[in-house]
Amino acid sequence: MRIGIDLGGTKIAAVALDDAGGERARLRVDTPRDYAGTLAALAGVVAALDGGEAGGATRAGVGLSLPGVVDPAAGTVRAANLPWLNGRPLAGDLAARLGRPVRLANDANCFALSEAVDGAAAGAAVVFGVVLGTGVGGGLVVDGRILNGANALAGEWGHTPLPWRREEDGAPEPCGCGRAGCVETLLSGGGLARLHARRTGEALPGPEIAARAVAGDAAARATLDHFADALARALAVLIDIVDPDAIVVGGGLSGLPGLYDAVPARWGRYALAAEPRTRLRPARHGAESGMRGAAWLWPR
Numbered sequence: 679m680r681i682g683i684d685l686g687g688t689k690i691a692a693v694a695l696d697d698a699g700g701e702r703a704r705l706r707v708d709t710p711r712d713y714a715g716t717l718a719a720l721a722g723v724v725a726a727l728d729g730g731e732a733g734g735a736t737r738a739g740v741g742l743s744l745p746g747v748v749d750p751a752a753g754t755v756r757a758a759n760l761p762w763l764n765g766r767p768l769a770g771d772l773a774a775r776l777g778r779p780v781r782l783a784n785d786a787n788c789f790a791l792s793e794a795v796d797g798a799a800a801g802a803a804v805v806f807g808v809v810l811g812t813g814v815g816g817g818l819v820v821d822g823r824i825l826n827g828a829n830a831l832a833g834e835w836g837h838t839p840l841p842w843r844r845e846e847d848g849a850p851e852p853c854g855c856g857r858a859g860c861v862e863t864l865l866s867g868g869g870l871a872r873l874h875a876r877r878t879g880e881a882l883p884g885p886e887i888a889a890r891a892v893a894g895d896a897a898a899r900a901t902l903d904h905f906a907d908a909l910a911r912a913l914a915v916l917i918d919i920v921d922p923d924a925i926v927v928g929g930g931l932s933g934l935p936g937l938y939d940a941v942p943a944r945w946g947r948y949a950l951a952a953e954p955r956t957r958l959r960p961a962r963h964g965a966e967s968g969m970r971g972a973a974w975l976w977p978r
Contacts, residue, residue: 679738682788690720693966693969693970704727712762739781741783743788786816786833788817789928790971796962797967799959802924804820807925814835848864877901906936910944913925927959
């Protein structure tokens with residue numbers, strides 16, 4: 679058995695999986711607001727899943743998914759919404775408390791791993807996971823294992839420049855990373871809202887834009903069409919560099935209507951391959967991919 683934990687800013691969600699990926703037990707608790715409390719809560723979750731709830735003491739492998747930049751070699755993290763973890767040896771401290779090794783990974787990497795192992799891209803050799811939500815993130819999995827990179831930054835395509843900019847994209851917007859014009863500034867939830875506001879003068883959130891497009895609103899449909907083209911441009915660069923077998927999309931914008939037809943129909947205009955064979959798929963496990971991917975940090 680293996681245990682996967684998704685450590686978020688407000689909640690800790692955990693699952694115990696058997697070797698076939700079947701769920702044995704799950705647990706959810708609130709995230710404490712300090713380091714010692716977080717360690718205690720994580721240890722308590724593992725104890726609960728490792729014992730009676732999961733069907734007997736198993737001393738399962740423990741994987742941990744969390745937002746921010748994770749250095750798996752040092753076992754440290756830098757997480758904006760969990761600032762009490764910054765620079766702390768979280769993996770080592772939790773391992774010492776549990777008396778067993780702990781593996782740590784960024785939540786976007788865990789998302790990609792979950793979908794590569796037994797999700798929408800199961801069986802694919804090279805999988806890129808795309809997260810479109812409040813921010814834009816990504817993760818890269820090769821042969822069932824996360825590719826971290828020398829700087830633990832592999833997959834951070836949200837903070838690369840939006841390629842082939844056009845006038846309709848608007849002027850490059852400032853990004854949270856300190857630069858301007860990043861992919862995230864247009865392909866995030868806020869970016870979609872700003873795009874629609876520039877086009878129509880209406881201030882609407884992403885879900886309302888999507889609902890209006892489904893209802894036949896021409897302006898909303900035009901906004902989503904432009905969004906799909908921008909996403910196709912951004913993904914075409916990934917296809918040229920990484921050439922993945924599959925790209926899996928998760929996050930709050932992953933359900934935008936028409937996305938999985940419109941983007942592949944366009945990305946051949948920008949990629950070196952005129953008709954890329956890369957498959958674009960919605961995530962199978964969705965919001966559960968973080969904890970499931972953390973569990974798969976201990977492979978079969």
